[in-house]
Amino acid sequence: MTKRYKVWVSRPLFPEALARLEQHVELHAEAIERVHSPEQLRERLAGVDAAIIGLSDRVDAATLAGNHRLRVIANLAVGYNNLDIDALTRAGVLACNTPDVLNETTADYAWALLLAAARRVGAAERWLRAGQWTGAMRFDDWLGVDLHGKTLGILGMGRIGQAVARRAAGFDMRVLYHNRTRLPEVVERQCAACWVDKAALLRESDHLVLVLPYTPQNHHVIGAAELAQMKRGSVLVNIARGGLVDEAALAASLAAGHLAAAGLDVYEDEPVVHPALLALEQVVLSPHLGSASADTRRNMAQLATDNVLAGLGVGPDAGRPPTPINPQVLAARGVLGKA
Ligand code: GLV
Numbered sequence: 001m002t003k004r005y006k007v008w009v010s011r012p013l014f015p016e017a018l019a020r021l022e023q024h025v026e027l028h029a030e031a032i033e034r035v036h037s038p039e040q041l042r043e044r045l046a047g048v049d050a051a052i053i054g055l056s057d058r059v060d061a062a063t064l065a066g067n068h069r070l071r072v073i074a075n076l077a078v079g080y081n082n083l084d085i086d087a088l089t090r091a092g093v094l095a096c097n098t099p100d101v102l103n104e105t106t107a108d109y110a111w112a113l114l115l116a117a118a119r120r121v122g123a124a125e126r127w128l129r130a131g132q133w134t135g136a137m138r139f140d141d142w143l144g145v146d147l148h149g150k151t152l153g154i155l156g157m158g159r160i161g162q163a164v165a166r167r168a169a170g171f172d173m174r175v176l177y178h179n180r181t182r183l184p185e186v187v188e189r190q191c192a193a194c195w196v197d198k199a200a201l202l203r204e205s206d207h208l209v210l211v212l213p214y215t216p217q218n219h220h221v222i223g224a225a226e227l228a229q230m231k232r233g234s235v236l237v238n239i240a241r242g243g244l245v246d247e248a249a250l251a252a253s254l255a256a257g258h259l260a261a262a263g264l265d266v267y268e269d270e271p272v273v274h275p276a277l278l279a280l281e282q283v284v285l286s287p288h289l290g291s292a293s294a295d296t297r298r299n300m301a302q303l304a305t306d307n308v309l310a311g312l313g314v315g316p317d318a319g320r321p322p323t324p325i326n327p328q329v330l331a332a333r334g335v336l337g338k339a
Pocket of ligand 1 (some may be wrong): 076077078079080101240291
């Protein structure tokens with residue numbers, strides 16, 4: 001049977017998601033993980049009706065120029081700073097992301113980084129594996145900083161931020177947050193979190209977790225001035241986007257002993273990590289894997305698949321993609337969508 005739509009998947013995906021796509025569309029799935037050049041991306045997207053792409057695939061007006069076929073882009077991520085949403089909307093292309101399914105897993109990982117950085121897990125493990133634990137260990141060696149009983153600051157209080165906050169109760173921590181818009185009181189109560197302005201957040205938090213989306217407006221929202229306002233001995237965790245933090249300034253603050261440690265999952269220029277951060281033992285570094293549990297990555301793949309099929313108007317939810325970013329495209333097509 002000839003299938004009506006062609007779909008490109010820019011990176012290897014779980015077989016069950018590919019199989020579901022294949023029931024409805026002609027599938028072109030990459031078998032190897034790679035970064036596509038702007039030209040390759042333009043070319044691939046020109047020949048298909050929909051695509052599932054990753055964060056390293058940047059789609060803007062130039063990518064879309066002259067493309068009259070593409071109808072849906074499904075991003076395999078909740079963040080979508082790789083997509084120019086205005087350009088997609090102007091081109092009539094529905095953009096979708098994968099919110100919610102990764103909230104709890106990503107919040108777990110923020111805590112993994114916070115604990116590992118505060119208690120020096122990375123450096124201690126490297127030391128042990130290097131065969132350096134050869135005799136009695138000094139009682140005052142490997143001293144970290146406590147989390148329990150301290151104040152946790154959260155910058156960006158969307159659903160992942162809220163999930164990070166809820167976990168703080170188990171550590172008996174006070175939670176402060178800053179967000180452009182204050183949460184409804186009922187949500188603040190559920191998270192046991194108090195809104196403060198950014199200056200108070202920096203001043204009063206013992207440890208700070210960044211969970212806000214990246215936009216050009218919040219580029220380097222944590223720079224040298226903000227780091228200087230944070231408490232001496234505090235820990236910074238970034239599970240959001242690298243561009244939020246001035247990495248050179250962070251490395252300088254850590255090297256000077258102002259911040260005790262940092263836990264980073266994201267970087268300004270991925271996959272490049274600032275050499276000054278690589279050189280510091282007190283930084284826990286991971287390769288942008290906050291949502292990478294087996295269940296969650298499978299759920300993200302299924303959600304992206306749902307978005308593509310529904311966005312193309314096929315399958316059981318035809319016309320009602322679960323998580324559109326620009327649902328106005330559906331309205332313009334005369335389809336309501338579930339926004
Ligand atoms: C990962 O960074 C995501 O946005 O899902």
